[in-house]
Amino acid sequence: xxxxxxxxxxxxxxxGALVLLRCNYSSSVPPYLFxxxxxxxxxxxxxxxxxxxxxxxxxxxxxxxxxKKSETSFHLTKPSAHMSDAAxxxxxxxxxxxxxxxxxxxxxxxxxxx
Amino acid sequence: xxxxxxxxxxxxxxxGQSMTLQCTQDMNHxxxxxxxxxPGMGLKLIYYSVGAGITDKGxxxxxxxxxxxTTEDFPLRLELAAPSQTSVYFCASSYPGRGNxxxxxxxxxxxxx
Numbered sequence: 001x002x003x004x005x006x007x008x009x010x011x012x013x014x015x016g017a018l019v020l021l022r023c024n025y026s027s028s029v030p031p032y033l034f035x036x037x038x039x040x041x042x043x044x045x046x047x048x049x050x051x052x053x054x055x056x057x058x059x060x061x062x063x064x065x066x067x068k069k070s071e072t073s074f075h076l077t078k079p080s081a082h083m084s085d086a087a088x089x090x091x092x093x094x095x096x097x098x099x100x101x102x103x104x105x106x107x108x109x110x111x112x113x114x
Numbered sequence: 115x116x117x118x119x120x121x122x123x124x125x126x127x128x129x130g131q132s133m134t135l136q137c138t139q140d141m142n143h144x145x146x147x148x149x150x151x152x153p154g155m156g157l158k159l160i161y162y163s164v165g166a167g168i169t170d171k172g173x174x175x176x177x178x179x180x181x182x183x184t185t186e187d188f189p190l191r192l193e194l195a196a197p198s199q200t201s202v203y204f205c206a207s208s209y210p211g212r213g214n215x216x217x218x219x220x221x222x223x224x225x226x227x
Binding site for chain 2: 009032036043045049051090094096098099100102103105106107
């Protein structure tokens with residue numbers, strides 16, 4: 001079965017510091033992986049996705065993620081945090097059907113300290 | 115394009131009442147989804163549809179029903195509301211095929227008292 005695990009429900013970083021949000025996946029086949037961001041009282045917005053092309057994926061707002069098959073990981077990083085990055089971040093994996101259903105992790109709330 | 119729109123934004127129901135959450139998309143997406151989001155639990159799939167007239171159950175379908183008579187609309191029906199259905203509900207849509215981005219609506223916050 002497809003699943004993802006996000007380590008750390010809350011992460012705090014100082015403004016300008018590195019952001020690292022962790023995601024590990026479980027999949028019986030090469031996975032399709034996603035990172036979504038949710039700002040307060042809003043819906044989810046796609047940051048980036050991995051669909052079996054380049055293992056280093058660049059997304060919006062300076063975020064990137066690296067697919068590592070040996071570690072079954074897809075961690076999200078940003079070199080320098082901005083106050084506007086404060087939000088909740090969700091990792092997700094696509095299911096094996098053609099319906100493009102997603103299984104989400106439990107989310108990581110990022111706080112940026114001025 | 116308005117994208118994915120949901121109504122209402124907020125609703126309070128009494129136990130046993132029924133209601134329909136509306137979802138409309140104007141991107142001509144074949145695929146549509148309903149999720150619920152509970153604190154600390156991420157999003158769970160309730161129902162999905164791969165086209166008009168075709169619906170199927172997700173992870174947590176009990177207590178809900180859906181229909182898909184048009185490409186644009188995918189309403190979610192709650193029958194006999196229970197406190198366990200207190201949640202934030204999100205509708206999403208995508209183009210066909212695994213790996214495509216899902217576009218999310220702004221959500222409906224439902225409280226059942």
